[in-house]
Each structure stands twice: as C-alpha cells, then as structure tokens.
Amino acid sequence: MTAQGIYLDNNATTRVDPEVLAEMLPLFTEQFGNPSSMHGFGAAVGGKIEWARKQVQALLGAAHDSEIVFTSGGTESDNTAILSVLEAYPKKKSIVTSVVEHPAVLALCDYLEKKRGYTVHRIGVDKRGNLDLDAYKAALGPDVAIVSIMWANNETGTIFPIEELAQLAKAAGAVFHTDAVQAVGKIPMTLATSAVDMLSLSGHKLHAPKGIGALYVKRGLRFRPMLRGGHQERSRRAGTENAPGIVGLGAAAQLALMHMTDENTRVKALRDKLEQAILAAVPNCFVTGNPDNRLPNTCNVAFEYIEGEAILLLLNEAGIAASSGSACTSGSLEPSHVMRAMGVPYTAAHGATRFSLSRETTEEEIDRVIAVVPDIIAKLRSLSPYWSQAGAPKEFAPVYS
Amino acid sequence: MWNYTDKVKEHFFNPKNAGALDEANAVGEVGSITCGDALKLMMKVNPDSQVIEDAKFQTFGCGSAIASSSALTEMIIGKTVDEALAVTNRDIAEYLGGLPPEKMHCSVMGAEALRAAIANFKGEEWVDDHEEGELVCKCFGIDAAMIERAVTVNSLTTLEEVTHYTKAGGSCQTCHEKIEEVLEAVLAKTGALAPPKSHAPGTVGLDAIKPLAPKAEAAPAKLTNVQRMQKIMVAIEELRPQIQRDGGDVELVDIDGKDIYVRLTGACSGCSQSAGTMMGVQAKLVEALGEFVRVKPASLLPAGA
Numbered sequence: 001m002t003a004q005g006i007y008l009d010n011n012a013t014t015r016v017d018p019e020v021l022a023e024m025l026p027l028f029t030e031q032f033g034n035p036s037s038m039h040g041f042g043a044a045v046g047g048k049i050e051w052a053r054k055q056v057q058a059l060l061g062a063a064h065d066s067e068i069v070f071t072s073g074g075t076e077s078d079n080t081a082i083l084s085v086l087e088a089y090p091k092k093k094s095i096v097t098s099v100v101e102h103p104a105v106l107a108l109c110d111y112l113e114k115k116r117g118y119t120v121h122r123i124g125v126d127k128r129g130n131l132d133l134d135a136y137k138a139a140l141g142p143d144v145a146i147v148s149i150m151w152a153n154n155e156t157g158t159i160f161p162i163e164e165l166a167q168l169a170k171a172a173g174a175v176f177h178t179d180a181v182q183a184v185g186k187i188p189m190t191l192a193t194s195a196v197d198m199l200s201l202s203g204h205k206l207h208a209p210k211g212i213g214a215l216y217v218k219r220g221l222r223f224r225p226m227l228r229g230g231h232q233e234r235s236r237r238a239g240t241e242n243a244p245g246i247v248g249l250g251a252a253a254q255l256a257l258m259h260m261t262d263e264n265t266r267v268k269a270l271r272d273k274l275e276q277a278i279l280a281a282v283p284n285c286f287v288t289g290n291p292d293n294r295l296p297n298t299c300n301v302a303f304e305y306i307e308g309e310a311i312l313l314l315l316n317e318a319g320i321a322a323s324s325g326s327a328c329t330s331g332s333l334e335p336s337h338v339m340r341a342m343g344v345p346y347t348a349a350h351g352a353t354r355f356s357l358s359r360e361t362t363e364e365e366i367d368r369v370i371a372v373v374p375d376i377i378a379k380l381r382s383l384s385p386y387w388s389q390a391g392a393p394k395e396f397a398p399v400y401s
Numbered sequence: 402m403w404n405y406t407d408k409v410k411e412h413f414f415n416p417k418n419a420g421a422l423d424e425a426n427a428v429g430e431v432g433s434i435t436c437g438d439a440l441k442l443m444m445k446v447n448p449d450s451q452v453i454e455d456a457k458f459q460t461f462g463c464g465s466a467i468a469s470s471s472a473l474t475e476m477i478i479g480k481t482v483d484e485a486l487a488v489t490n491r492d493i494a495e496y497l498g499g500l501p502p503e504k505m506h507c508s509v510m511g512a513e514a515l516r517a518a519i520a521n522f523k524g525e526e527w528v529d530d531h532e533e534g535e536l537v538c539k540c541f542g543i544d545a546a547m548i549e550r551a552v553t554v555n556s557l558t559t560l561e562e563v564t565h566y567t568k569a570g571g572s573c574q575t576c577h578e579k580i581e582e583v584l585e586a587v588l589a590k591t592g593a594l595a596p597p598k599s600h601a602p603g604t605v606g607l608d609a610i611k612p613l614a615p616k617a618e619a620a621p622a623k624l625t626n627v628q629r630m631q632k633i634m635v636a637i638e639e640l641r642p643q644i645q646r647d648g649g650d651v652e653l654v655d656i657d658g659k660d661i662y663v664r665l666t667g668a669c670s671g672c673s674q675s676a677g678t679m680m681g682v683q684a685k686l687v688e689a690l691g692e693f694v695r696v697k698p699a700s701l702l703p704a705g706a
Contacts, residue, residue, distance in 0.1 A: 307438065384459060385459035386439070
C-alpha cells in the first residue's frame, strides 16, 4: 500500500518500476548524446538503444531485433500499422476489426471509412465478449488489406484467439495486426513462430514510462512509414530517438519477462480472491467479459442500479483507485462501447467497475478493498431510485429513457 | 478526475434529504438510463399554503447528479411552489459553486425533476424538452441534436454560422471536426450540397447572371470626424509649399460640415488671384476626402462660431 493509497488501475497506466527509472536516469545526464552522432557521446547511447531493442525482442519472442520499431506509444503504433498496410496495398479497400477495439484503432477506422472510402468490417462479440468467429471468417476476402484485432480487451481482460485469427487472415491474403497493449508482459509470446505480422505495445502499461511504445513488424512485410524525416529506426520512424524512454522500455521488458510467472500465479490468485469476495458479499453484481479466458490481472464487475463515477469517488475516498466503463467518467453520454457491444444492460453497464492489479499489488491491499466495497455499493444503492430496501430492483420508469 | 468544488463533494459524500418520502404529494421522475442518470424527487406540499414542507430524492447517477439532487432539496424546502418554479438549473449549479461543463446536465435534471414534481402536484402533465445526442461542444455543452436543429431551422452552411447560432465550437475549438461532420450530414440530407441543376438549352439560369460590378466611384467608407479632419489638415499641408513659393500661405481655421474655412495670408492676402487659389484648395480637398466640400475664406465664418 503506497502513501497515496491502493492502486488498482494498472490497465490505465502503471507505476514506473524503480529499476526502470534507475536505468533511465543516466540518459538524462551523462549519456545525453544523439545516437546518430559520430562521436563517443552518441555511440554510448546507440549501444543502449540496441540493448533495449533486444529486451523487447525477447519479451515478444521475435526472431530478429530489427523487427522492433520504437514509437511514442500504443496509439502511434496502431496508427502506423494500419496506415502503412493501406499505403502498401493501395488496391485493397477493406479493413477488418472488432467492435471492442481501443479508440486508437476504432476512431482511425471510422475516419478511414468516412473520409477515405474504406469499407470497415467490425466484428461483433457475444455476451461474454468472445469474438464472433463466423462473422470474422465471412468478412475476410481478397479486398481486405489489414485485419486489426486486439490481443486482450482493456476493459474486461477478455483474450481473443489471436493465433487462429492471424492464420485465417493470412490464408485470405490480409496482413494481421494486433493491438497487444494490454497483453504484452502478461501473456507469453513467441512471435517468431506466429502468423502475427504486426503488434503494438505501450511502455506505460508494463512499468515503463509514458510516451514510449513499439511496433513489431515481421521481417519481409511491406512497410510505409507514417513519420518521414531522418533515417532513425531504419527509416521506419523518423525523429531523434526517445533514448531514455527506449532504455526504460528495454528495462521494463526485461523485468516483465522475469515476472511473467508471478503475474500468472500470485497476481491472478489475488484477482480471483478479490472477485469472489465481492461476488459473495454484494447482491446483484456480475463479472463482465469471459472469466475463463482473460488477463490474469483484470477483473470487471458490473454493479447493478448504481453509477460508476459515484462508485469511483467513494472508492477514492477510501484510498482505492479503480476505473469505470460509466459514461460520466468520460464526459460522454453513453457507457463504454465494450459494455454496449456485449449487450450489458444500461442499468449494469453504468456500474461496471474495473479493478486491474499489477505485480506490485499485495494481499493486504486486496483484503482492504474487499472490506470496503460492499458498504460503498450499499450506500449508493440506498440513494438509487431503481433499488428498493428489500434488496431487489423496483419499478421505476422516469419520463424519458 | 473531475474538478468538483468542495460544495459538490460535501453534497455527494453527505447528501441531504436522500431516501424515500412516504407522505409525498408531489413526485417528479426524470432521467435517462442511457445517459446514466435518473432522479426521483418527492415533495410534501401543504395544500393550503402551497409551501414545500419537505423534499427527498433518490438518484441513480454520478457524483454531480447526486450533489445536484441534494442541493435542489435544500434550495426548495420552505419555498412555495411558485417560488420554487423560479429555481433554474443555473441556480443549482451556482449553489454548488459551479459544475464542470460536461456535468451541467446534472443540474438540468434537477430543474426538470422539480418542474415534473410541481406539475404532478397541480395535476398537470409535464412534457420534457430534453435533447439527447452526442455531446459535441464540451465547453458549452452543445449536443449533436441541437446543432442539427440549428442547422436545419436556420439553413446554416458553415462552421462559423453554427458557432454564431449555438456557441458550439466557440471556445477551445477542438470540436470543429465533429461540428463539420454534423453539418455535412444535415446538408447531405437536405440536399443543400447538391450540384446546381443544368438549364434547358437556350436559357440562362439566375445563377449564371453575374452580379453587377461595384461602381468605381462608390462612396468610400464613412470617415470619423477625426479621420476627416486629419485628411483635411494633411491636404492643406501638402498645398502650402506651392503657395509659399508665391510668397503667400494658407491656414485651416475651421471645419463646419461641408464648409471648410481657410485664411490666406502673406502675398495671397488681397491678391487678385486669391479666388483662384481658394478654388485650387477646394479641388484638392474634394479629391482628398472623396466628397464635395466648399472652401470659404475665414472672413465668412458665422459670427460667434
């Protein structure tokens, strides 16, 4: 438990690991050279960047370190991947993606559809957030340039069958990209033997700093850069390297590989303990997504008849940081597109609360959360017109709905 | 994280008058489950004095929705029904020390619940005029439906017009792309973007007739008195070297509308050519001002001026 409280919002961002920070600090002071420079100042930094590239390669199980392109983060990686493929295959005019993608993919696809004349096939999910495979197969065809499907969902943690999807895409002649921002570091990967062509990852989701990420580009894949300029990253991403960030990401990748087992055993057990305790203590709530196939650190519980922002404010008051799919936290008027895509009723979608753990989470913290959540839910329900004292939902039909 | 005021936090963490009011005789239920907030306002109104003796609420919603509900009950208890009707959503927001722009709709919900409850007390039917749509301009809380309506009703065609009519996009300007999308969608629907129809052979459409070219001698923009005076002074200054070469001089004495009084001095004074000199000054001033003026000798100045 840190001084600021219990942090269970690791799918939003993670704390920079102190070891990562220690690796980064010299890059701001002594090793400040530009890796493109011919002198010794630059050479020292260039060596560190190549070390970092190898760490990311190892985390992804990639065949070559040159397949790693450092970017500013997940969004840039996603945009680069999709735009590169569309430019490399100008005659193909279709894109396949899913309805539950991150906005970094969805909003770009919306834009390409509206302004650039592309056809976008958005594959739906069932009530547990599983992809509709029949619809996916039907959408693949000779006109599809790229398939972009996330490895694991950020809100529910639900994992998609990426290898199967990638092979199907390949058979149809499409490039397969996956937004693996939530999955990297939590799921073991061997991209060397995989059909995945491109993969996006983000540093700040795995204890590296914000503003650094990477795009995996399989050797031999046609590539068109989004940022043109200098020769950095083998001309695939121009701009002077974010050397401290890159070295931080390298250190974080090394640590993630080291903690992979812990993440899938101890952290997973803590997540399960939290979830089971909440389900046992609180009536009218359920787990969203697919509980049998999801990230080890993520748990998303929908509390019926109350609203997520109010839950978060009370949790915050108790020193607990979580996240919600509620509309009110984002300033939009509708609850999260992921909850709507799964057909979660509005009365529950607004109360969807995400607890995302990390290797820094302790059992003591989980016990504390288990102790306070039931009272918070009960307090808000006592205010809700949809909830009666008997504990069951009551008839309430406001004028407009 | 929203920047809620302390007052909002106070009313959220410790809401006043939460719960059911069994003896209520005025109930208003409003809200939108898709938008994530709904409010049931219950009031006990004294039928004789019309005073709201008690009020309670139940709210499904975010922090500011609960705080707005709590504030509303505090504001109306003790007021008569007619006094309560004067409470607007702005009053609720002000009572709370302000709400983030995206959260103003919470105060609107409170005001609507109040009107619904009063209508219920009076036995009237309450009809809401709630707009629902994607929030486009967060600064002013303008949604897509309102922009669409403004565009359709007023035949707007440009982003600037939308901003003038609805305020949307007038502050931080980050929503301009969204406004243009809404605009394009409406224009496409109404056909305002359709290409002009071709005309029958041998005829000319109105749109083919060019507007008349502006008149070359069109009056220049009207000068302010100060600008006019400066122009006159400059013109006279420009004339002086020429007159001085003849041993004379000219000075501006007064300006009275179209009448400009000057004094010729030196050799000019009493010179037989002075009338011609005055004509020259007049021609110069007419040219400089772009309007007709009369130049008169200072001796003709009306007495007392």
